Structure formats: C-alpha cells, structure tokens
Amino acid sequence: MKLGIDLGGTHIAIGLVNSRGKLLNKIEKDWTSEDKKNMNSAIKNNIITLVEKILKQSNINLDNITKIGIGYTCMLIKDNEKDEYIHYFEKKFKKEVSMRNDAKCAALCEKKYGNIKEYKNVIFLTIGTGIGGAYFYNNKLVKPTLKEGFEVGHMVICKNGKKCRCGKEGCFEEYASIRTLKDKIKKEFNIKENINSKYILRMSEDEQYKEKLGNIIDEYTDNLKIGIINLIEIFEPDVICIGGSFSYYKDLILSPLVNKINKQLDRQIKVILAENKNDAGIIGAVL
Numbered sequence: 001m002k003l004g005i006d007l008g009g010t011h012i013a014i015g016l017v018n019s020r021g022k023l024l025n026k027i028e029k030d031w032t033s034e035d036k037k038n039m040n041s042a043i044k045n046n047i048i049t050l051v052e053k054i055l056k057q058s059n060i061n062l063d064n065i066t067k068i069g070i071g072y073t074c075m076l077i078k079d080n081e082k083d084e085y086i087h088y089f090e091k092k093f094k095k096e097v098s099m100r101n102d103a104k105c106a107a108l109c110e111k112k113y114g115n116i117k118e119y120k121n122v123i124f125l126t127i128g129t130g131i132g133g134a135y136f137y138n139n140k141l142v143k144p145t146l147k148e149g150f151e152v153g154h155m156v157i158c159k160n161g162k163k164c165r166c167g168k169e170g171c172f173e174e175y176a177s178i179r180t181l182k183d184k185i186k187k188e189f190n191i192k193e194n195i196n197s198k199y200i201l202r203m204s205e206d207e208q209y210k211e212k213l214g215n216i217i218d219e220y221t222d223n224l225k226i227g228i229i230n231l232i233e234i235f236e237p238d239v240i241c242i243g244g245s246f247s248y249y250k251d252l253i254l255s256p257l258v259n260k261i262n263k264q265l266d267r268q269i270k271v272i273l274a275e276n277k278n279d280a281g282i283i284g285a286v287l
C-alpha cells in the first residue's frame with residue numbers, strides 16, 4: 001500500500017493507493033488563508049496531519065505503507081526546493097519519499113492505467129488553477145536535466161499580455177487556465193462567491209446567462225486553441241490528453257475546442273480527457 005499526495009494550487013489531497021493503482025480512500029482539504037501565510041510549514045503540517053487521519057480512517061498502520069509519493073505544483077514548490085522536503089518527510093515517516101511535478105504525476109497515471117496507454121507520442125496537459133504539461137515520446141516521459149520541464153503554462157501566447165506570477169507577460173495559463181475562466185465569469189456576472197464546474201454548467205443551461213457565458217467560453221477556447229496548436233506543430237503528438245479540473249467540462253468546452261483545433265490543422269487530432277480526472281495526480285505520485 002502506498003500514500004499519494006497531491007499539492008495543488010488551491011488544495012491538498014491525499015489518497016491510499018494499492019499495488020494495482022486503485023485509489024482506496026481519499027481526503028481533501030483546501031488551503032486556508034492561515035496556510036497561505038507560510039506555505040512551507042503549512043505543507044509540512046498538513047501532510048503530517050492528513051497522513052495520520054487517512055491511516056486512522058482506513059484502519060491501516062504506517063508500517064503497511066511502503067512508499068509516500070508527493071506531486072507538487074510549481075506554484076507552491078520550486079523544483080530545486082524538493083530535496084529539502086524529501087529529507088524532512090523521510091526523517092519524519094521513516095519511509096521512502098519521492099516528489100515530482102504534479103502534471104508529470106497525472107501523466108504517468110494516465111499512461112499506466114488510463115486513457116493514453118495505447119498511444120506512443122502524447123502531450124498531456126493539466127488545466128486547472130494553472131496549466132501544467134508532460135510529453136511522452138515513444139512511450140517515454142521526456143525529462144530534461146535541469147528542471148522537471150514542459151512548463152507549457154508559461155509559454156507566451158500574447159505579446160505585452162497579462163502579467164503572470166512567473167514574472168513574464170502573456171503566459172498561456174493567464175489566458176487558458178480554469179482559474180482564468182472562473183475569474184472572467186465571476187467578473188462578468190458580478191459573482192462574489194467561489195464557483196465550481198457544477199455552478200458553471202448550471203449557468204450554461206439557464207437562458208438568462210446563456211449568451212454572455214457562450215461568448216466568454218468562445219474567447220476562452222480561442223486562447224486554449226492557440227497554445228495547443230503551438231504544441232501540436234512542435235511535437236506532432238498522436239493525441240492530446242487533458243486532465244485537471246478541465247475534465248469536468250466535456251460538453252461545454254472540450255467539444256467546441258476540438259472543432260476549432262481541427263479546423264486549423266491539415267490533419268485530425270484526437271483530444272481526449274484524462275480517465276482518472278483529478279485523482280490522476282494522487283495515483284501518479286506513487287509511480
């Protein structure tokens with residue numbers, strides 16, 4: 001039995017994963033405003049608390065855990081900071097601990113257990129709070145030497161565009177992340193509360209919102225199309241697979257996006273969703 005942990009931009013998720021890659025139990029928690037004041041200690045304290053909690057809930061002793069895998073977003077942890085965390089948690093839990101960029105975790109899960117098993121050359125995108133990526137060439141995850149690589153969310157798609165948290169302007173994720181889409185919708189309809197996929201899907205069926213929301217989604221899929229076509233032209237993948245919270249918008253966003261992409265290419269490209277949705281990050285963290 002292994003423990004997979006997904007450190008995302010808005011929340012932390014921990015899951016118990018068996019040897020066949022099945023998620024047996026899962027606990028999720030949003031980062032609080034208190035957590036955000038000191039993420040380093042929040043990450044450490046939350047992981048310790050949630051490991052204890054899930055083991056207790058599942059009636060399992062830490063001795064039965066063979067490995068702890070942690071997937072992290074670069075919003076929380078820089079690639080060169082992971083060794084400090086690995087050292088800390090190995091000392092704390094006396095277990096093998098591994099850490100990998102969250103998009104690569106999700107991609108490895110989908111490659112082993114999910115929708116991209118059969119494809120050799122794959123571009124995998126996680127679209128949620130930001131945009132992460134991974135690339136398989138001839139079935140192998142491409143891994144550069146310096147950092148984890150394939151940070152497609154920070155390729156520039158707009159000159160003098162919106163300022164990104166990475167310091168550049170006009171990054172892909174500032175135009176095509178689900179966070180950006182939600183912010184636009186909240187602004188346009190003057191919504192103060194947090195909104196999720198269910199909320200947006202309900203709005204899309206409501207006559208009073210339909211037209212305005214349709215325009216926002218049209219602009220959003222245009223931006224997404226630019227980034228994805230750039231990647232297709234460079235890497236010539238057999239398929240594009242998308243995970244993250246984007247997975248919850250199949251009919252509303254994926255279908256129009258695929259139409260737009262294929263209209264601009266001289267071949268038809270498959271764009272599919274990750275089978276394990278948001279859980280792929282937890283399962284892939286232990287691979």
Ligand SMILES: [Zn+2]
Pocket residue numbers: 153154155164165166167168171
């Ligand atoms: Zn950026």
